[in-house]
Amino acid sequence: MxxxxxxxxxxxxxxxxxxxxxxxxxxxxxxxxxxxxxxxxxxxxxxxxxxxxxxxxxxxxxxxAARATLPPVSLSPAQAVALLAAVSAAHDAPYADLATAGVRKILDVLDPVTRRKADELAARVWVDAPPPASRAIRSALEEAMAEQRVLRIRYGAGDGGTTTRDVEPIMFGSRGGRWYLIGWCRLRGAVRWFRVARIERADVTAAPCGDHGVDEVGTPPPTARSVRHHDSGEYTSVS
Structure with missing residues (x-):
């Protein structure tokens, strides 16, 4: 972070x-x-x-000090629980810590009746999710993406092998409930998808990224889209 x-x-x-x-x-x-x-x-x-x-x-x-408060926020109990459910289910998503802090900030300024009803409804929504990658790793990935700097990662492959690679981060992607760092792998000289849960270490270097863009990632399936708008492209796996 x-x-x-x-x-x-x-x-x-x-x-x-x-x-x-x-x-x-x-x-x-x-x-x-x-x-x-x-x-x-x-x-x-x-x-x-x-x-x-x-x-x-x-x-x-x-x-x-108590005076450091937010102006009133108008949400229904269901809207408040929708926010809680979203951040709880995506606790391993990029910038999840900031999202959680933002939702808590909103909930803290709800009127007492709405907050009580939201708490009662939230008790009926459970999330069972595996623990996310360490905070240090997630923070490094988030910083490198935001600052567009090269990452040096230690990556554990599915066959048990481990490699150290320099990666130029292009985007984060979620597929099948798993989060990936997608970037230009300098070891392979191509775009690769790295499962975040398999990144054993990540360090942000001082080197700036090149000019690799989202268009190099390819066309996503019809059900996939960015959090900003619908995009298009083709997938490349890690090797």
């Missing part, structure tokens, strides 16, 4: 913690960073004008 995204998620967590606040240890565990990094992030939020308060000593921690 890039620092700017972590600062946003940190703000949301502090806001949700309410008057009880949140300890530095808990924040560090949540975001997979050190307590020292958390304290630097808190200082950055304070410098930016965020209404952060701190309480020293045992049982102390950090929080966000």
């Amino acid at each position: 890039r620092r700017v995204e972590r600062l946003h998620a940190l703000t949301e967590m502090l806001r949700r913690s309410g008057p009880r606040g949140c300890t530095a240890d808990r924040l560090a565990a949540e975001f997979g960073v050190s307590v020292r990094t958390v304290k630097r992030d808190i200082a950055a939020l304070e410098s930016s004008g965020a209404p952060v308060w701190s309480r020293p000593g045992p049982g102390g921690g950090y929080g966000l």
Whole structure:
């Protein structure tokens, strides 16, 4: 997770913690960073004008002043549960952490009656999904895609072999309930699909990507589309 995204998620967590606040240890565990990094992030939020308060000593921690709230949001209980179901079922999707934080932010400002009804309805919707790739791997993939920088990945193939490759990320794709990183593989010199769950390590390099575009991925089936609009193209498997 890039620092700017972590600062946003940190703000949301502090806001949700309410008057009880949140300890530095808990924040560090949540975001997979050190307590020292958390304290630097808190200082950055304070410098930016965020209404952060701190309480020293045992049982102390950090929080966000009550005035840091959102304007009222109008959703029906079913709409609220639809958002919860979507982010819960796609917890391994790109930018899922940010999506979850956004939905929580919306739910927190619903009126009490709508929130209660949404909670009751949500208890009737269950999701059983395998654990996603580690936060470090997902954050590296997301950063490389957003910044269009080359990724160095360690990839475990279906036959048990492992390779290290430099990949220029082009897009994320979901097929059959599985998420893939689709990019130009410099090892193979071609577009390849990498199943995210098989990426054992991912590091963002300083090298910029070339000019490979979505059109090189090919034509998707009629049932596939981007989250922006319908596209077209052909699939290439990993080798």
